[in-house]
Amino acid sequence: MRRLFLAVLVASMFGLTAKTMAETIELIGPEQPVAQGEVVQILLKGAMDGSKAIGFWRGQPLEFFKIDDNNYGSLMGIDLRLAPGMYPLKVEVSSPGNSPLTRRTTIKVVDKDYGVQRLTLPKKMVTLDPATLERVKKEGTKFSRLWYKQSPRRHWRGKFVRPVPGKLNTPFGLRRILNNEPRSPHSGVDLRAAEGEPIRAVNHGKVVLVGEFYFHGKAVVIDHGWGLYSIYFHLSQLDVSEGDFVEKNAVIGLAGSTGRATGPHLHWGIRLGGARVDPFALLRATSG
Numbered sequence: 001m002r003r004l005f006l007a008v009l010v011a012s013m014f015g016l017t018a019k020t021m022a023e024t025i026e027l028i029g030p031e032q033p034v035a036q037g038e039v040v041q042i043l044l045k046g047a048m049d050g051s052k053a054i055g056f057w058r059g060q061p062l063e064f065f066k067i068d069d070n071n072y073g074s075l076m077g078i079d080l081r082l083a084p085g086m087y088p089l090k091v092e093v094s095s096p097g098n099s100p101l102t103r104r105t106t107i108k109v110v111d112k113d114y115g116v117q118r119l120t121l122p123k124k125m126v127t128l129d130p131a132t133l134e135r136v137k138k139e140g141t142k143f144s145r146l147w148y149k150q151s152p153r154r155h156w157r158g159k160f161v162r163p164v165p166g167k168l169n170t171p172f173g174l175r176r177i178l179n180n181e182p183r184s185p186h187s188g189v190d191l192r193a194a195e196g197e198p199i200r201a202v203n204h205g206k207v208v209l210v211g212e213f214y215f216h217g218k219a220v221v222i223d224h225g226w227g228l229y230s231i232y233f234h235l236s237q238l239d240v241s242e243g244d245f246v247e248k249n250a251v252i253g254l255a256g257s258t259g260r261a262t263g264p265h266l267h268w269g270i271r272l273g274g275a276r277v278d279p280f281a282l283l284r285a286t287s288g
Helices: 002-024 130-147 279-286
Strands: 026-028 039-045 052-057 060-063 065-068 071-077 085-094 101-110 116-119 168-170 175-178 188-192 198-200 205-213 217-223 228-238 251-255 265-272 275-277
Touching: 026 101, 039 085, 039 279, 052 071, 060 071, 071 265, 071 275, 071 279, 130 205, 130 217, 188 279, 205 228, 217 251, 265 279, 275 279
Parallel strands: 116 175
Antiparallel strands: 026 039, 039 071, 052 060, 052 085, 065 071, 085 101, 168 188, 188 265, 198 251, 205 217, 217 228, 228 251, 228 265, 265 275
């Protein structure tokens, strides 16, 4: 009889725990529609300490990190050219002693007009000869292979910081028209930086690409883990090598005007889960 009583008691406690988890866990997304190019912070509220959560967003895994004993968070990127509409987000949660749970929500994405920039450049900088065009294609492939790789480890910690303190020259998302020919929108921001000014890593991470490229000049890409990358173009000097681990605020190179640039500055970009997002949106999303 005593064993039976204990078994019933344990079963009741387990059922109560599972019921409590099922009732209290909540997936919280943005209350307002989200514009193209933004970074969304997702909150999983009420999850037990030791829980494991994984999200699924447009075919990409979405990792969650522990905020405190009962809350987990995740960062999600809305691509610059993602079509407006309603997009489903699913999160699966598992925790010790409980049955797996699924939570769903939808993210409403709306269009954003970032404006138009018209530039007149020497013809040779816009119309490429066959050899240069082939080089540019190969270089583009080298970059694009990175963006959808999901490093299993999260390197970044806390808020992200600016790579240079300079003012904004060219904002994110501008639709560019070069010599009256439409080009891809500006997928990063251009920040003022004097020739030779130190460029700093925006968070902890692993250097995964270092080189000199036709358009981008001397460039560095840092993998911060979980599909989050920071990009630095037009450097005059490279102070890191592929495979290096760098700390937040570490100097990775010096500002310059290499590649297709009309003067010294830093082009700074962010990729999150493959999405081209506004770097300042990432700063805002992690500022708390």
